[in-house]
Amino acid sequence: MTVKDILAAIQSPDSTSEDFAALPLPESYRAITVHKDETEMFAGLATRDKDPRKSIHLDEVPLPELGPGEALVAVMASSVNYNSVWTSIFEPLSTFGFLERYGRTSELAKRHDLPYHIIGSDLAGVVLRTGPGVNAWRPGDEVVAHCLSVELESSDGHNDTMLDPEQRIWGFETNFGGLAEIALVKSNQLMPKPDHLSWEEAAAPGLVNSTAYRQLVSRNGAAMKQGDNVLIWGASGGLGSYATQFALAGGANPICVVSSPQKAEICRSMGAEAIIDRNAEGYKFWKDENTQDPKEWKRFGKRIRELTGGEDIDIVFEHPGRETFGASVFVTRKGGTITTCASTSGYMHEYDNRYLWMSLKRIIGSHFANYREAWEANRLIAKGKIHPTLSKVYSLEDTGQAAYDVHRNLHQGKVGVLCMAPEEGLGVRDHAKRAQHIDAINRFRNV
Numbered sequence: 001m002t003v004k005d006i007l008a009a010i011q012s013p014d015s016t017s018e019d020f021a022a023l024p025l026p027e028s029y030r031a032i033t034v035h036k037d038e039t040e041m042f043a044g045l046a047t048r049d050k051d052p053r054k055s056i057h058l059d060e061v062p063l064p065e066l067g068p069g070e071a072l073v074a075v076m077a078s079s080v081n082y083n084s085v086w087t088s089i090f091e092p093l094s095t096f097g098f099l100e101r102y103g104r105t106s107e108l109a110k111r112h113d114l115p116y117h118i119i120g121s122d123l124a125g126v127v128l129r130t131g132p133g134v135n136a137w138r139p140g141d142e143v144v145a146h147c148l149s150v151e152l153e154s155s156d157g158h159n160d161t162m163l164d165p166e167q168r169i170w171g172f173e174t175n176f177g178g179l180a181e182i183a184l185v186k187s188n189q190l191m192p193k194p195d196h197l198s199w200e201e202a203a204a205p206g207l208v209n210s211t212a213y214r215q216l217v218s219r220n221g222a223a224m225k226q227g228d229n230v231l232i233w234g235a236s237g238g239l240g241s242y243a244t245q246f247a248l249a250g251g252a253n254p255i256c257v258v259s260s261p262q263k264a265e266i267c268r269s270m271g272a273e274a275i276i277d278r279n280a281e282g283y284k285f286w287k288d289e290n291t292q293d294p295k296e297w298k299r300f301g302k303r304i305r306e307l308t309g310g311e312d313i314d315i316v317f318e319h320p321g322r323e324t325f326g327a328s329v330f331v332t333r334k335g336g337t338i339t340t341c342a343s344t345s346g347y348m349h350e351y352d353n354r355y356l357w358m359s360l361k362r363i364i365g366s367h368f369a370n371y372r373e374a375w376e377a378n379r380l381i382a383k384g385k386i387h388p389t390l391s392k393v394y395s396l397e398d399t400g401q402a403a404y405d406v407h408r409n410l411h412q413g414k415v416g417v418l419c420m421a422p423e424e425g426l427g428v429r430d431h432a433k434r435a436q437h438i439d440a441i442n443r444f445r446n447v
């Protein structure tokens with residue numbers, strides 16, 4: 001039995017759940033990996049010069065054993081997330097440390113501690129097998145998977161599954177990720193595939209859409225409300241393209257920051273009106289490596305006031321980190337919120353705390369989304385309220401180039417990867433719903 005036979009079953013309209021259950025599984029499959037014996041390959045290079053094309057491999061790997069509560073999924077498509085960029089440049093830490101630590105927690109978790117790491121934290125595909133104790137999903141089900149892996153054996157995570165002490169991001173802090181022909185997930189990661197989308201479109205939103213939902217919309221994040229002025233960094237990027245949609249759909253007022261006229265145009269086409277091209281306007285928040293320039297924070301704040309009719313920011317959607325954080329804290333209004341989920345430009349932030357405490361501002365740390373938030377975020381995609389922001393699609397063989405594009409900020413929105421899917425555009429089940437939203441679905445394509 002090979003992956004080709006699985007693909008044939010997926011492409012046949014007559015395949016039943018029983019047919020999928022009866023398909024023998026292959027002993028091995030193709031997967032995107034990084035190698036443990038290469039973690040020092042970029043030693044001494046600047047972050048920018050570490051090239052994912054050199055560290056990312058396409059390997060034939062053995063199929064992992066299926067455990068209780070788990071599912072093996074045939075992956076039709078996946079997408080590149082920035083966490084795969086971090087893995088591929090071994091920053092800020094090698095992800096093999098995460099796999100070793102996980103491996104020490106249980107007999108079953110030992111499977112993850114391997115000399116190779118199969119990466120990828122999104123997928124759209126078809127369930128092949130489920131482990132003992134899985135009743136909600138069956139072979140043949142068309143699914144997407146969110147990337148929250150939790151054990152839930154501690155009460156700490158029982159209200160908010162992100163607070164589980166054994167919380168991990170699948171395909172980053174666990175093995176057997178989505179950039180592969182087959183993936184291993186916990187069955188609670190599975191959600192119905194939005195039926196009006198192709199495989200690659202369905203695989204694009206997962207991680208970033210769920211993250212933006214918690215960070216901006218959820219009460220665990222900024223609890224955005226109608227009329228809020230929301231400053232969105234990287235508004236046409238992975239996270240930002242969903243934050244912008246949430247702001248618009250929720251009646252808020254996004255102030256979109258981007259770095260080119262092309263990206264500004266994408267934001268405009270989503271419906272945003274207040275747009276700042278940080279490149280064209282030349283903001284330099286740091287005078288040198290150690291000194292910020294509050295005059296530049298003020299110039300930025302003044303520009304925001306011009307765009308809002310004199311109002312300041314209620315919520316900052318932060319992720320660039322060190323480069324922008326001082327400005328983000330400054331431009332937030334009295335009582336406003338800075339919500340942060342990342343530090344792409346450096347994690348040692350500096351800001352003037354007087355502006356935080358004197359104006360009663362709050363900084364909220366946010367990370368991915370809990371089970372429920374991920375489900376709610378996927379539901380919005382399935383209902384056509386929020387749309388995928390897929391720009392370009394690569395083959396599995398070219399995943400290194402796809403990750404390079406994201407690392408060097410050469411991309412727009414999300415970059416997709418075809419895993420088993422032989423071509424783009426397959427997997428659409430509800431053509432009428434798709435037709436209703438086709439312009440929005442294609443907004444980021446090939447721009």
Ligand SMILES: C/C=C/C(=O)SCCNC(=O)CCNC(=O)[C@H](O)C(C)(C)COP(=O)(O)OP(=O)(O)OC[C@H]1O[C@@H](n2cnc3c(N)ncnc32)[C@H](O)[C@@H]1OP(=O)(O)O
Nearest residue numbers: 081082083086091092093121147169207211341342367368
């Ligand atoms: C969904 C997508 C998301 C993204 O894309 S996010 C972006 C990508 N992700 C990242 O860049 C994050 C990568 N992760 C990390 O950098 C690290 O993962 C962390 C910095 C988050 C954590 O580092 P660590 O080494 O895992 O943990 P420690 O807390 O620094 O060290 C553990 C040791 O420190 C002890 N410790 C922890 N808290 C305390 C405390 N409050 N007082 C005293 N000790 C403490 C522990 O016990 C343990 O000790 P012992 O090493 O001996 O076992």
Ligand SMILES: NC(=O)C1=CN([C@@H]2O[C@H](COP(=O)(O)OP(=O)(O)OC[C@H]3O[C@@H](n4cnc5c(N)ncnc54)[C@H](OP(=O)(O)O)[C@@H]3O)[C@@H](O)[C@H]2O)C=CC1
Nearest residue numbers: 082211234237238239258259320323341342344345367368
């Ligand atoms: N904690 C979590 O759960 C999650 C964290 N992340 C993290 O968030 C970060 C962003 O991810 P994602 O949105 O997918 O990445 P993308 O690269 O797709 O988008 C980020 C955008 O941010 C902008 N940007 C980058 N650097 C700077 C800078 N120095 N100053 C201002 N703007 C900047 C760029 O837009 P432009 O050039 O147009 O301004 C870029 O397109 C990554 O570090 C990622 O690891 C992502 C998802 C979940």
